[in-house]
Amino acid sequence: MMLSRIVKLTTLLSMTTLLFIITLLFTGTSDASWRPFTSSDVTDELYEPSAVRQLPNGQFLVVQDESKDPFVLFEYIDGKLKNFIRPPLKTEKQPFWVIGADTRPKNLEDLEGLAQSPDGYLFAITSHSRTESAAKKKDSRQKLVRMRIADNEIVEYALFEELLKAITDAYPELKKPTKDDNPKGRHGFGIEGLCFDATGKHLWIGLRAPVIKGDSLILILENPHQLFSEKSTPRFSPKPLRLKMGKGGIRAMTYVPELNGYLLVTQKAKKKSKSEKSFKLWFMENREGAEPEKITLNGIDLEKTEGITHFRDNNQTVIMLVSDDGNSASEHPAQYLTVPLDELHIPSRADN
Structure with a gap:
């Protein structure tokens, strides 16, 4: 009786493992999620990003459809946004x-x-x-x-x-x-x-x-x-x-x-x-x-x-996406997403 139970349990575990592997193969595992477009020290945030590029020196430049704040530089380090800078002419x-x-x-x-x-x-x-x-x-x-x-x-x-x-x-x-x-x-x-x-x-x-x-x-x-x-x-x-x-x-x-x-x-x-x-x-x-x-x-x-x-x-x-969904009036920041290619x-x- 004990041997029979062990066999059934082993079979059940094998099937569960197989289903888990199949799920990984077809759906993937990703920790990617949208995060607020806020500096890591929470002293700065963006509301209307409309485009983004990485520069040769590793910094990123984002443009906003907010006329008073058109260009913003930032860094992406250890999964966090840092060092927001408004570059002057x-x-x-x-x-x-x-x-x-x-x-x-x-x-x-x-x-x-x-x-x-x-x-x-x-x-x-x-x-x-x-x-x-x-x-x-x-x-x-x-x-x-x-x-x-x-x-x-x-x-x-x-x-x-x-x-x-x-x-x-x-x-x-x-x-x-x-x-x-x-x-x-x-x-x-x-x-x-x-x-x-x-x-x-x-x-x-x-x-x-x-x-x-x-x-x-x-x-x-x-x-x-x-x-x-x-x-x-x-x-x-x-x-x-x-x-x-x-x-x-x-x-x-x-x-x-x-x-x-x-x-x-x-x-x-x-x-x-x-x-x-x-x-x-x-x-x-x-x-x-x-x-x-x-x-x-x-x-x-x-x-x-x-x-x-x-x-x-x-x-x-890695792919970075920026979402123009912030609201400056309510101080609700926009979002960004990073996903491995x-x-x-x-x-x-x-x-x-």
């Missing part, structure tokens, strides 16, 4: 009576995208959309920025302010959306995604809107540096890149060398009086004709992801 020596004045960039409203070229230049872009409340054009929303970060200061800061006209000249089908009264609707116009392509030469501009015939649009600027170094006219690819991503507008994107492909975040525009649609994550290989495929993060919700980047941490590649469930690479 590097200027000539100031007279004593202006010491302490705010020298951060001004007149940048609704910053949405951030990209970094192989030579270390940073490009930031505003939405180029009309205001949501009055549906009016504002110059402060029509800026393409090129700059560098050196010694916690912004250097070589330059603006290009004629991008919207160049876009509608290159793609006449986008003229009507730029005048739409609902800039965040499917038929409006707004820029949110920004990254360099795999070559590091062309700047991809991802549109939140419009979504045309169900296709998400990426505009390819072929001469981004020349706009600043040579005062050239913008040169775009003959046609936008049109992608099937569930009729969603692009909210963030980045190229990941380890994947030889792109990670893109989308959200389908909501209809009036309807609830917000969920955000989705996609992967697209770096090859001609590649189609995006939806991927998952072990069931983790994407919240309101508007920024995505990759970095190395403890000898592995190998925990992304990409269907086409499941057997790799």
Whole structure:
């Protein structure tokens, strides 16, 4: 009788172990979770992050669609955010009576995208959309920025302010959306995604809107540096890149060398009086004709992801996402998420 019980118990334990192993294989184990965008000593926090990149020196730069606090540097050390810095514009020596004045960039409203070229230049872009409340054009929303970060200061800061006209000249089908009264609707116009392509030469501009015939649009600027170094006219690819991503507008994107492909975040525009649609994550290989495929993060919700980047941490590649879901009035910080690259469930690479 005792031997029979031992055999049954052993069998039960074996089955339980097998089920546990199967669960690990198919669902993965992740400690990833959204955390408040707060410095580790709880003396600083961010509310409206809309894009993020890691710099060559290991720091991160985040842009916010909060005009009074557009650029913030921080470090990610031992799983914590540290050393928040608002980088000032590097200027000539100031007279004593202006010491302490705010020298951060001004007149940048609704910053949405951030990209970094192989030579270390940073490009930031505003939405180029009309205001949501009055549906009016504002110059402060029509800026393409090129700059560098050196010694916690912004250097070589330059603006290009004629991008919207160049876009509608290159793609006449986008003229009507730029005048739409609902800039965040499917038929409006707004820029949110920004990254360099795999070559590091062309700047991809991802549109939140419009979504045309169900296709998400990426505009390819072929001469981004020349706009600043040579005062050239913008040169775009003959046609936008049109992608099937569930009729969603692009909210963030980045190229990941380890994947030889792109990670893109989308959200389908909501209809009036309807609830917000969920955000989705996609992967697209770096090859001609590649189609995006939806991927998952072990069931983790994407919240309101508007920024995505990759970095190395403890000898592995990690993805960082930032969610624009804070509220300064209630002092509720935004959130960020870090996920090891190998925990992304990409269907086409499941057997790799």
